[in-house]
Amino acid sequence: MIELKEVTKEYSKGIAALNGINLKIAQGEFVFIVGDSGSGKSTLIRLIMKELDPTSGTIVVNGQNLNRMKHRKIPMYRRGIGVVFQDFRLLKDRNIYENIAFAQRVTETSSRIIKKKVPAALSLVGLAQKYKAYPKELSGGEQQRVAIARAIVNEPAILLADEPTGNLDPTNSWEIMKLLEEANDRGTTVLVVTHNQEIVNEMKKRVVTMKKGVIVSDEKKGGYNNEN
Amino acid sequence: MKISTFGYSMKQGVKNIGRNKMFSIASVATMSACIFLFGLFYAIVINFNYIVEKAEEGVAITVFFEEDATDTQKTQIGEELAKADGVLDVNYVSAEEAWDNFQGNYFGESADLAEGFKNDNPLGNSDNYEVYMADVSKQADVVEFAESLNGVRKIRKSDVVAKTLTSVNRLVGYVSVAIVAILLAVSIFLISNTVTMGITVRREEIAIMKYIGAKDGFVRAPFVFEGLLIGIIGAVIPLVLLYFMYEKAIQYVMTKFSLLNNIIDFLPVASVYRTLLPVGIALGVGIGFVGSFFTIRKHLRV
Known part of the structure; x- marks a missing residue:
């Protein structure tokens, strides 16, 4: 599903954010990417999103070699990936319904289907009643749930979450992780970048630990290891 | 692009104007000022040409x-x-x-x-x-x-009259081409600047669209519709204003300087607007389109 071979990314010459990474993630897996700030976690996500190109190495996602992907093909590729950010990135001037519908309009889905799918996605994240609210009227946890609804409404094969609980309290953090786990149960491959030790240790999922641009450990049912 | 997506983009373009009131007002004002100056200058030049032409006919x-x-x-x-x-x-x-x-x-x-x-x-x-x-x-x-x-x-x-009229005509031609070119350059620069400001404010929105998988055309369409609308509004306002001002100005000149009545004949407003109206609208639409289309292009590589 996701395969990185000898991937190096240098932002400026000689300084590598990622250094010869090799990583394979199978379909339906739930993977935590952990590590200190500057370890290269977010760069990894941005490379998979095709927001950045690697300096060297190969990235293959869903059978598509990203190195050879043309600019005009990127939108279609991204439609197969749902993405959740730490700062939610909702459109502040649109209500919750419009925020989620927006993800469908982008893919030129018909209005008839949008009217069915948006309430369904909102129900999945438990916000069906608040569809008229604007982002500023919601708590941080609720906003992140909207972001998840937006990420899953197109039923993507992969869900990338970059510090999804970074701005949330423990209760809300657990709710968000529960939603991501539910998406994984439905068959979506989930990749979560996080600093949250408690969650990583409790959930007993695959944990890839990064340090200074390299993978220092990759455990099947791992935990957050500070010693690395 | 599907018809429903086209409709959605148009609706978003209209909504964008409301969402960014200050930016929209600034753009319309800039465009209006440029087209007003263009119209004013065009009216002066075309009347001058008309007067020279009349004089030529008498030679x-x-x-x-x-x-x-x-x-x-x-x-x-x-x-x-x-x-x-x-x-x-x-x-x-x-x-x-x-x-x-x-x-x-x-x-x-x-x-x-x-x-x-x-x-x-x-x-x-x-x-x-x-x-x-x-x-x-x-x-x-x-x-x-x-x-x-x-x-x-x-x-x-009369060689002198012929030569004078020829050189006056040529001078008016050169000056008008130069001033129209300057005005066009200034207005495209100003519109592009105001559109850049508007896009900077909405850079995050554009980035979100791109992350979700929006094609360049989908991201661009509302901005282009917005630019076109601003262009049309920015053209209609000065054209209406000039229409009424033109008639008042001619009336004023003719009553204030009645001596000119026998010498100078001004063009009726309808004759001026036969060209000024389509050119002014085309200019507004063109500047709005060019300003938004090309300015947003550099923000699409996310």
């Missing part, structure tokens, strides 16, 4: 015939002259008409002074063609051509 070459020229020869000369390049009209003036005109001009109200010439036309050999020019810059060529025709004795013309 005539007079072609006199040899004493022994036959009527057939005279008719032939007239036909040849009418065909010459740059000639607007050829008017035959008989010896009697020439004498009548002369009496009118020379004796004025004391027509009895001409009684002595009653049965003897002193301008008996002065029947002629008045040749009116459509383009005074070709006068020298026409004179040369007329001189080469059989049966032509003499040609009277």
Whole structure:
């Protein structure tokens, strides 16, 4: 599903954010990417999103070699990936319904289907009643749930979450992780970048630990290891 | 693009104007100011051209015939002259008409002074063609051509007037091209700047669209519709304003400087707007389109 071979990314010459990474993630897996700030976690996500190109190495996602992907093909590729950010990135001037519908309009889905799918996605994240609210009227946890609804409404094969609980309290953090786990149960491959030790240790999922641009450990049912 | 997506993009374009009121007002104001200046200058130039053209039409070459020229020869000369390049009209003036005109001009109200010439036309050999020019810059060529025709004795013309009108016309042409070019450059620069400001504010929104998988066209469409709308509004406002101002200005000039009534003739507003209206709208739409289309392009590579 996701395969990185000898991937190096240098932002400026000689300084590598990622250094010869090799990583394979199978379909339906739930993977935590952990590590200190500057370890290269977010760069990894941005490379998979095709927001950045690697300096060297190969990235293959869903059978598509990203190195050879043309600019005009990127939108279609991204439609197969749902993405959740730490700062939610909702459109502040649109209500919750419009925020989620927006993800469908982008893919030129018909209005008839949008009217069915948006309430369904909102129900999945438990916000069906608040569809008229604007982002500023919601708590941080609720906003992140909207972001998840937006990420899953197109039923993507992969869900990338970059510090999804970074701005949330423990209760809300657990709710968000529960939603991501539910998406994984439905068959979506989930990749979560996080600093949250408690969650990583409790959930007993695959944990890839990064340090200074390299993978220092990759455990099947791992935990957050500070010693690395 | 699907029809529903097209409709959605249009709706978003309209909504964007409301969402970014300050930016929209700034863009419309900039566009209006530029098109207003363009319209004002166009009205001045086109009227000046019209006045010069009228003056040109009044400039005539007079072609006199040899004493022994036959009527057939005279008719032939007239036909040849009418065909010459740059000639607007050829008017035959008989010896009697020439004498009548002369009496009118020379004796004025004391027509009895001409009684002595009653049965003897002193301008008996002065029947002629008045040749009116459509383009005074070709006068020298026409004179040369007329001189080469059989049966032509003499040609009277005013080189100074022709030359002055030609050079004034040329100067107005150059100045108008230069000012229109400057105005266009300034307005595209200003619109592009204001659109950049608007896009900077919405950079995050564009980035979100791109992350979700929006195609460039989908991201661009609402901005382009917005640019087009701003362009149309920015063109209509100054055009309406100029329409009323033009009539008032002409009325003012004509009443304040009544002396000009006999010398200058201004174009009616309908004639000015026959060109200014489509050009002004096209300019607004064009600047709105160019400003938004090309400015957003560099923000699409996310």
